[in-house]
Amino acid sequence: MSVEETHPGDRGKDPTTSSGYPVVEALDARDAVDPVDARTGPDLAGDHRFARWVEPEIEVLLRVAHSLTGSWADAEDVVQETLIRAYRAIDGFDGRHPRAWLLTILRRTHLNSLRRTRPELVDDASLERRRPAFGRATVASPEDVVDEGLLDGDIEVALDALDPRFRTVVLLVDLNGLTYAEAADLLDVPVGTVMSRLSRGRARLRKQLRARRPRSRSTADQGPDRPPGHDQEEKR
Amino acid sequence: MNLTTCWWASRRLDRYLDGDPSAALSHTDVRRVERHAATCRRCAADLAERRRLREALHGLDARRITDPTSLERLDAMAAQLRGPGPA
Numbered sequence: 001m002s003v004e005e006t007h008p009g010d011r012g013k014d015p016t017t018s019s020g021y022p023v024v025e026a027l028d029a030r031d032a033v034d035p036v037d038a039r040t041g042p043d044l045a046g047d048h049r050f051a052r053w054v055e056p057e058i059e060v061l062l063r064v065a066h067s068l069t070g071s072w073a074d075a076e077d078v079v080q081e082t083l084i085r086a087y088r089a090i091d092g093f094d095g096r097h098p099r100a101w102l103l104t105i106l107r108r109t110h111l112n113s114l115r116r117t118r119p120e121l122v123d124d125a126s127l128e129r130r131r132p133a134f135g136r137a138t139v140a141s142p143e144d145v146v147d148e149g150l151l152d153g154d155i156e157v158a159l160d161a162l163d164p165r166f167r168t169v170v171l172l173v174d175l176n177g178l179t180y181a182e183a184a185d186l187l188d189v190p191v192g193t194v195m196s197r198l199s200r201g202r203a204r205l206r207k208q209l210r211a212r213r214p215r216s217r218s219t220a221d222q223g224p225d226r227p228p229g230h231d232q233e234e235k236r
Numbered sequence: 237m238n239l240t241t242c243w244w245a246s247r248r249l250d251r252y253l254d255g256d257p258s259a260a261l262s263h264t265d266v267r268r269v270e271r272h273a274a275t276c277r278r279c280a281a282d283l284a285e286r287r288r289l290r291e292a293l294h295g296l297d298a299r300r301i302t303d304p305t306s307l308e309r310l311d312a313m314a315a316q317l318r319g320p321g322p323a
Contacts, residue, residue: 047318055314062302062310072303079310087317155292173254174290175297180258191258199250206289 049090053098054083060099060176061106064186067171068110078113082106103178103186158208166201169194174202245272245279249286 061082065075082105086093093101159167172183173194180198184191245268251259252269261269273280 050314050318055311055318058310058314059302059307062307063297066302072306076303076306076310079306080313083310083314083317155296170293174293175300177297180254180256184258195250195259202250202286202289206285209289210285 046087046090049093049095050087053093053095054086054090054102057099057102058083060178061102063176064103064172064178065106065110067168067176074113078106078110081109081113085109100182100185103182107186107188154209155205158205161208162201162204166197166204169197170201170205173198241272242276242279245269245276246282249279249283253283253286253290 058079061079062072062075065078065082066072069075069078082102085105085108086102089105159170162170168187169183172178172186173180178186180191180194184194187194248261248265248269251261252266255261273283
């Protein structure tokens with residue numbers, strides 16, 4: 001196993017790898033014999049930092065990228081590039097809030113990829129204009145439907161009907177599990193904006209789902225479509 | 237039930253459920269929301285509806301499983317980037 005194969009990321013940092021110089025090749029051979037011991041100093045530290053701070057976040061990054069791009073293939077591309085950038089920048093990262101740091105890199109990466117592929121979309125609102133796709137494959141099967149619960153299919157339809165500004169925030173916070181602050185950083189808007197969009201997005205979802213699915217069972221005796229909203233109730 | 241309290245509480249239900257560090261309710265406000273929801277049917281129903289949506293969205297997320305092959309490829313790529321040192 002050569003070092004070239006096991007450390008592709010080092011190629012950028014060390015252009016002398018496999019350069020044909022005997023000394024370098026001797027070092028490579030030593031690394032190949034005992035790569036762990038041979039890696040000392042900043043390299044080892046950087047790799048430890050990467051393993052500790054970046055790798056645990058890969059799944060979140062992938063899910064967030066999926067919320068932004070609407071496709072797993074695009075999401076994977078964005079995360080790949082994010083990982084490479086993060087690896088290059090890890091030595092300058094202080095280790096505080098790795099997720100926020102990675103989301104910032106992911107956001108820039110996503111914007112760059114949009115600039116390459118869909119330049120007409122790139123402006124301040126570009127992140128929010130992408131409409132994540134909700135494919136038929138993700139609609140729940142009947143056995144997934146929990147009694148009294150909401151149908152996944154209904155939720156996806158309702159999500160899809162949301163204004164993209166609201167949908168993105170709901171996806172990031174309620175599905176991807178980001179904090180308000182993380183979503184705000186990612187979208188480059190104030191936390192208050194995230195909160196108000198989240199609140200409005202959720203309110204629209206509740207309204208849509210109420211209309212789609214009259215309540216059954218426990219509330220049936222109180223009449224169908226009875227919204228629990230205060231306003232409605234006050235009018236009675 | 238006191239309408240002012242209903243209005244006050246309904247504006248805090250999302251923050252109450254989310255418990256997000258950026259906008260955490262004070263302990264006093266948490267208790268006030270809970271006390272109100274315990275005695276006000278409308279706000280209790282509102283809270284329950286918000287909880288249902290929240291759970292449904294979480295459930296949707298759990299079922300909309302991350303593409304395992306994408307994740308595997310990315311994990312492998314990360315491991316390659318950093319080399320075999322740290323596990």
